[in-house]
Amino acid sequence: ATAILLYRLIRDTISEVAGVLAACFWAFNTHILVFLYKTGVESSITLFLVLVLLHALHRFEKTWRTRPPSLRQIAGLAALAVLVTFGRLDLAFFCLIVGIWIVFRDTPARFYLPFDLLALVIATVSAFVTRLGFAAYYDSQQAVTIMLVAEIVCKIPIFFLFGLYGKPSSGRRGQYLARLVLAVAVGSSLPALVLLGGSAAGVLPVYSRAILLLDAAVTLGLVLGIRLGAVFFGTRSSPAGNLSPWSALREHGRRWLQEGAVFYGILGGTLAAYMLWNQLAFGTPTPVSGQIKHWWGTFTHSIYGTSAGSWLTFFALNPFSEFNAWAPLTTLFSDWHNQLLFPRGNGLGNPRWQSSFAVMLIFCGLALLAVAALSKKSTIKAVVKTGMIPLFAGSWLQILAYNVTGFASAKEWYWLLQPVFLLLMLAVLVRAVLARLGRQAVAARYALWALAAWYGATSGFGYWRDAYALNPYGLHPPGTAYSPVIPFLEENTEPGALVGMTGGGNVGYLMPSRTIVNMDGLINSYQYFEAMQAGTGSDYLYNTGLRYVFANPTILAANPYRGQYVDRLELLVDWGGKDLLRLLPRVEQ
Secondary structure, three states, X not given: OHXXXXXXXXXXXXXXXXXXXXXXXXXXXHHHHHHHHHOOOOHHHHHHHHHHHHHHHHHHHHHOOOOXXXXXXXXXXXXXXXXXXXHOHHHHHHHHHHHHHHHOXXXXXXXXXXXHHHHHHHHHHHHHHHHHOHHHHHOOHHHHHHHHHHHHHHHHHHHHHOOOOOOOOOOOHHHHHHHHHHHHHXXXXXXXXXXXXXXHHOOOOOOOHHHHHHHXXXXXXXXXXXXXXXXXXXXXXXXXXXXXXXXXXXXXXXXXXXXXXXXXXXXXXXXXXXXXXXXXXXXXXXXXXXXXXXXHOOOOOOOOOOOOXXXXXXXXXXXXXXXXXXXXXXXXXXXXXXXXXXXXXXXXXXXXXXXXXXXXXXXXXXXXXXXXXXXXXXXXXXXXXXXXXXXXXXXXXXXXXXXXXXXXXXXXXXXXXXXXXXXXXXXXXXXXXXHHHHHHHHHHXXXXXXXXXXXXHHHHHHHXXXXXXXXXXXXXXXXXXXXOHHHHHHHHOOOOOEEEEOOOHHHHHHOOOOEEEEOOOOOOOXXXXXXXXXXXXXXXXXXXXXXXXXXXXXHHXXXXXXXXXXXXXXEEEEEOOEXXXXXXXXXXX
16 A cells, blocks of 8 residues: 555656656665565555655645635545544654644745754754764753754744745855854754753753864754755745845744644644553553663663664664664665775774765765756655655654654564565656756656566566565464464463563464563553663562563573572573573562
8 A cells, every 4th residue: 555655746846757766665675675564564654655755745734825725625634644643653743743744834844843843853963973973972961952952943934033944046156154153053043052961050951162063063054054055956946035034923823833733733732632641551651662772772782782873873774773863875885885985894884984984975965966957847846745854854853753862673674664664765766857858858757667567577577586485375384383382382371371581462362361461661551661670570570470480591681670580490401592481489588
């Protein structure tokens, strides 16, 4: 269903052949199937909902210029955004940008504001990491969070008042540049005064002046780059884009307020109700799994991974880490890079490799922009109609939401917006190239159709071959256990027993005669998480009636379990690298 929606979106906004290629890729590509579908996690339904929302935005884009949308229509889009958010909570940042895209639809702010929010986050985080390094950065989480809030609250209104969300006229770009520099200076000075004053009064953490200056410099560079990009691609000016800030507020402020209240009231109100229910039912407003993984990120070494320790990993561009959000494109670029500069395979992933790969990514990004610029008008049209700007900004805000706060053990199925954006981007690039070919474009389209037919046939056959290999007829007799762990545990534990496993999701689903208790905490209770933090996780499990542990003892001797099971485990059976152990009561000293 998602592949069909992807085809229809690209067919209606870019080209039919590009839609066919994208749909075939989505339906049959090994990376998409293995990491986003085959594991049976929430990504499948969430991706479907993302495409439904993008389709709704496309329909909205076709009608709002001729027929003003009703508040009921805005509420419908907000309801879709709520469904996407509950598919995966980290997509709330994407839905936040979708609201901006809808409410400020008739002003340049719909283009500038998503990028500005992203720029402010990058500037603050980059200033801290540059000044302190990654290890000290994660020790300054409270200071980073406070500064981020101060930066956004202060700078965005100041940018608006200085006219940075209007389109600069061709004859007054010098004045616009001066206003931009002044806006960044004022916007950086105000939060700096608040933060330094709060530090002096002892109510806020101490802030380095070097960090504040670095933040201002990076903000200036990014905000200027955003405006230069807008000038280069030259979007058509809207009437509201030429209004002064106060005139825009008088003319559009009431509508912005009404529509914003409807969209964000529905989205924010539903999230608030969800968090209130969590607090009442589970004792914590946010999912325990996210809190657990942030806790893992505080360890220098952990069996479940650690927080980002390099720039590439921080921005989820490292194909050798769990933070590889832009796969399979980054993996493909990495293969090219390694063949060109590291043919012997030495030093892959080390600092020198990361530096050269970052340079390659920058050049590849510039090359893609150059291709997109071959046909600026059609590129801008396609980008707007497909909602690629909310997708792009939402993708990066999702990535930063993890790494700004020090997250560990990210999974491949976290990254859902990124592959959709990459497919749309490639389709836009194909269209830009075709638009420049002129008379040769007809032959190129026939070639693309031939490519689509060949790719669809070969990839479809590969999908069938893999499905056949995974489901061999008659190979296993009836009654064969879904997992060999199940008969082993049934043989060595009594019915109804509680068995602890460091990660036993499959066994827990497929073994109804025993209760499998998750020991890493990801699908356990908030009380267990608190006990783990206090070093008494084994006591908590014992008090619930758990008497068996099936795990690798080496794992239980490392973080985050270190010290909690000393003298508490008795070996019962050694089974293929894992042990079935008896959990013993604590011996009082």
